[in-house]
Amino acid sequence: MEIKIITLHSLFNPGSAFQAFALQHYLSKNGDVQIIDYRPAYSRYGGSFFKAFIKKLLYFRLRKNQSEKFEAFMKNYMNLTKTFYTYKSLCKANLKADLFVTGSDQLWNTDYPCGKDNAFYLDFVKNVKKISYSTSVGKKHIEEENLKKIKSFSDDFSSIAVREKDTAVQLGEKLKRNVEWVCDPVFLLDRDVYDSMIAQKPMFDKPYAFVYLSPKSPMLDTLIKYYRFKGLMIVLGGGYNKSRCDCDVHLKDMGPIDFLNCIKFAKVIISTSFHATAFCHIFHKDFITILPPKNGERVVSLLEQTNLMSRSLIERVDFDAIQKPIDWDDVDRKLSEYTDVSKDYLDRVLNFNKRMM
Known part of the structure; x- marks a missing residue:
C-alpha cells in the first residue's frame, strides 16, 4: 500500500x-x-x-x-x-x-x-x-x-x-x-524508539530543570526559585530571548534531538508545550505544565486521560500537588x-x- x-x-x-x-x-x-x-x-x-x-x-x-x-x-x-x-x-x-x-x-x-x-x-x-x-x-x-x-x-x-x-x-x-x-x-x-535516537548521557554535568516554551510569568519565576533552592541548574530551551526566566544555560539553537535529550535527563520539566508534556509521560519524568491562556485543550485532554491534571497550573503554584510522586504504573495503564x-x-x-x- x-x-x-x-x-x-x-x-x-x-x-x-x-x-x-x-x-x-x-x-x-x-x-x-x-x-x-x-x-x-x-x-x-x-x-x-x-x-x-x-x-x-x-x-x-x-x-x-x-x-x-x-x-x-x-x-x-x-x-x-x-x-x-x-x-x-x-x-x-x-x-x-x-x-x-x-x-x-x-x-x-x-x-x-x-x-x-x-x-x-x-x-x-x-x-x-x-x-x-x-x-x-x-x-x-x-x-x-x-x-x-x-x-x-x-x-x-x-x-x-x-x-x-x-x-x-x-x-x-x-x-x-x-x-x-x-x-x-x-x-x-515504544520508548525504545526514542531512546535509540539520543545519546545515553545528559548534555550537562549537573542536575537540572528544563524550561521549554513557558512565557515569563510570576508562576514561572516562583517555580524557578523553588527548583534553584533545591539545587537544580536551570536550562532554558528554545527562543532567542533569555529574559523570560533566570536561567543558567540557554539553548537558543535547540534541535529535535537536543529537545529529547533535555527531557530524558532532566529532574523536572516546566513547560506550556503539549509535546514536552507528552514526552514527560513517555520517559516518566517529573513535570509541571503551565496551561496556556489559548489553545490549551490538547494538553488538558491528555492530562485528564492520564489523571495528572494536578500537574497543571493556571493561576498559582500548588506545591503540595507538584511534590506528590506520580504513579507511573497507573499512568501507563491509562495511556495503554x-x-x-x-x-x-x-x-x-x-x-x-x-x-x-
Missing part, C-alpha cells in the same frame, strides 16, 4: 518534527509511506517575512545551526516527497497514493494559517481515500467559522479522528457522523488503553483499504 501524509513537519518546532516522524514510522509497517514536503511561506517565515528576515540578520549563526539540526533530522528520519512551496504547485503535482492522511498538530485551527490552508484538508486529492489522524483544532470551544471550514471538506473523508475529546464530540454533532478520539502519534511508538484504541482505528482503516485494493 502507498500512503502519503500531509502535516506540519518542517517547522523549527521539535513537537511538530516528532509527531510527523512517529506517524510515518507507525504506518510504515503497512507499506510505502511518504510525508508530503509541503512548505508554504507562512511555515518558513512564521507568518511574517519581515520579522523572519530581522531574526535571520540578528541571529544568523544560531538560526543556521538550528536549521541544520532540523534538516538533518528530516533527512535521517523522514521519507519525504519532492518539496512544494505553494498550494498551486501541490495541486499541479497530481500526487499518487492508495491513501492520503492529514496528520497531527493543529492543522484545523483557523487561528493559525495552516487552519485556513486547503492543503491540510486534502482538497488537492481527488477520487482517492482520505482520512484524518489526530488532527487538532486545539481549543475547547470551536467557533462557527472554524466549524464551517472543517464541514466544507469533511464529506470527502472516509473517516475522521482528532486529538482532543471535546473536539471529537463537537465535530461529531456538527458533522452528524462518527468522529473518533485518538492519541497524538508520538504515543504510537488510549493508544490501543488509536492503533485499532488505524489498523481498521488500513485493513479495510487493503481489502478494497
Whole structure:
C-alpha cells in the first residue's frame, strides 16, 4: 500500500518534527509511506517575512545551526516527497497514493494559517481515500467559522479522528457522523524508539530543570526559585530571548534531538508545550505544565486521560500537588488503553483499504 501524509513537519518546532516522524514510522509497517514536503511561506517565515528576515540578520549563526539540526533530522528520519512551496504547485503535482492522511498538530485551527490552508484538508486529492489522524483544532470551544471550514471538506473523508475529546464530540454533532478520539502519534511508538535516537548521557554535568516554551510569568519565576533552592541548574530551551526566566544555560539553537535529550535527563520539566508534556509521560519524568491562556485543550485532554491534571497550573503554584510522586504504573495503564484504541482505528482503516485494493 502507498500512503502519503500531509502535516506540519518542517517547522523549527521539535513537537511538530516528532509527531510527523512517529506517524510515518507507525504506518510504515503497512507499506510505502511518504510525508508530503509541503512548505508554504507562512511555515518558513512564521507568518511574517519581515520579522523572519530581522531574526535571520540578528541571529544568523544560531538560526543556521538550528536549521541544520532540523534538516538533518528530516533527512535521517523522514521519507519525504519532492518539496512544494505553494498550494498551486501541490495541486499541479497530481500526487499518487492508495491513501492520503492529514496528520497531527493543529492543522484545523483557523487561528493559525495552516487552519485556513486547503492543503491540510486534502482538497488537492481527488477520487482517492482520505482520512484524518489526530488532527487538532486545539481549543475547547470551536467557533462557527472554524466549524464551517472543517464541514466544507469533511464529506470527502472516509473517516475522521482528532486529538482532543471535546473536539471529537463537537465535530461529531456538527458533522452528524462518527468522529473518533485518538492519541497524538508520538504515543504510537515504544520508548525504545526514542531512546535509540539520543545519546545515553545528559548534555550537562549537573542536575537540572528544563524550561521549554513557558512565557515569563510570576508562576514561572516562583517555580524557578523553588527548583534553584533545591539545587537544580536551570536550562532554558528554545527562543532567542533569555529574559523570560533566570536561567543558567540557554539553548537558543535547540534541535529535535537536543529537545529529547533535555527531557530524558532532566529532574523536572516546566513547560506550556503539549509535546514536552507528552514526552514527560513517555520517559516518566517529573513535570509541571503551565496551561496556556489559548489553545490549551490538547494538553488538558491528555492530562485528564492520564489523571495528572494536578500537574497543571493556571493561576498559582500548588506545591503540595507538584511534590506528590506520580504513579507511573497507573499512568501507563491509562495511556495503554488510549493508544490501543488509536492503533485499532488505524489498523481498521488500513485493513479495510487493503481489502478494497
